[in-house]
Amino acid sequence: MLLGLTGDPGWPAPAEALASARRFLEQQRDRHVLVAPHTDVDGLSSGVLALRAIRMLGARTTSRLPGKGEHAHSPAFQERLSQVGAEALVVLDMGSRAGPIVSGLPTLLVDHHPSTEFPEGVLVLSSAGHLPVAPSSLLTYALVAPLVIPGPLEWLAVMGTVADLGADAPLPFLKDALRRAGRKAVTEAVALLNAARRSSHFAASLALEVLMRAGSAADITEGRVPGVDALRDCRLEVQREVARCAKAPPRIAGNVALLLFSSGAQVHPLVAVRWAQRFPEHIIIAANAGYLPGRVNFAVRSREPLDLIAFLRELDLPPFEGEFAHGHTQATGGSLPAKEFLRFTEALGFRGLQANDVERRGVAPG
Structure with a gap:
């Protein structure tokens, strides 16, 4: 079937x-x-x-x-x-x-x-x-x-x-x-194609072109269609950025762990997943001040069976300018202007964060 x-x-x-x-x-x-x-x-x-x-x-x-x-x-x-x-x-x-x-x-x-x-x-x-x-x-x-x-x-x-x-x-x-x-080909092709949008170059259009040309997952993993080499470059960049940004020291407030870093790549979901493995009883918020100018993009993950959208929406917060608490119940996040993000983290119990804590910093982790 x-x-x-x-x-x-x-x-x-x-x-x-x-x-x-x-x-x-x-x-x-x-x-x-x-x-x-x-x-x-x-x-x-x-x-x-x-x-x-x-x-x-x-x-x-x-x-x-x-x-x-x-x-x-x-x-x-x-x-x-x-x-x-x-x-x-x-x-x-x-x-x-x-x-x-x-x-x-x-x-x-x-x-x-x-x-x-x-x-x-x-x-x-x-x-x-x-x-x-x-x-x-x-x-x-x-x-x-x-x-x-x-x-x-x-x-x-x-x-x-x-x-x-x-x-x-x-x-x-x-x-x-x-x-x-082909299980191996599928999992490898998924990693390559997802790296395109996560890369700082945002090569999603290339990923679509590769997928349109391919007749199987193996066509992608074996490089039988144009564009796969560029996808491999994207994957290397993303792997390096995840390794770098995951070194950011966590700040803890109750059962929430906050990681602040800066990267032009969309690595905050991957960093959040990695830290959820390390802190399985915590809600992880991986916040990236370098993804979009003037904004903090963040991913929320947890190993606990929690409704994370409900967790965010139940905070005592005024209406926000930006994106907040969409997606899946166990894979959510948002994109907020820096000032709004600081209000959000204060509501979570992180006191004393300043504007310079969420500035875009090139390649330096937060």
Whole structure:
């Protein structure tokens, strides 16, 4: 049995929701469709699956990726989307919030993150709440499978699933699908592709190009498509930055450990995961003052089975300017102006932090 194609009418999303989303795609024959996926491997795999299916239907496609620190509700990204002049939009793996994405443009949103807010007038296909929750790539694969020859594209769903949930995730038929795709090749390809967006060069567009050219995970790991050498360079940079920034000394307040450092690479989630292994009873906040100018980007992780989004939202805080407490219950974070971040850390019990503690510092760890 192919991954995700179990015949269960309630999984990975209700059959009627899948059918409605499929009708949306079929209505785009001979039209211009803009596909906008998230830049991690789950999002990129979703994007490639959608692009290939939409092209099979005879539509013309354009793809656009959010920039560093952007998502589907970032005004600058929305402006770029609106300038394409497409007749329909498919947004993948970028969560859901209130407010339009591109006003007046027929839109399908495919996602797996829990949310209670959805853009008005947008068709939503979500696997959230349908256990086990399928990542966006697996949901997209189930969506497009009747529109394509599904077997040759299964590896893309495997890639996104392993990237988001790990190779041992309790999903139906993942073990067999991973064997078909090649476990070693999949895990290596995931690391290479994720390094592209984490690199200070933010090479997500290169990762998408590599994934579009490849016919298997082994095509990537064995360098059979152009661009893999550049992905390897990105991975080396990210590995070095993780090792450097993870040396930042932790500050402790109660059961929260705060690490402050500065890097142009998106290493704060990886540093948070590393320190969660060291301090398994703590909530880890890895804060990067060098990722975006004037902002502190931070990742929150814990080995404890905690709802970290709820933990952040239950703090006694005024409304923030910036991003805060989105994502997954056990993998969240935010992006705040430095002044707002200091208010946040004070609410957590970290007293005495100053503006110079969260300044961008080039290559020097905080």
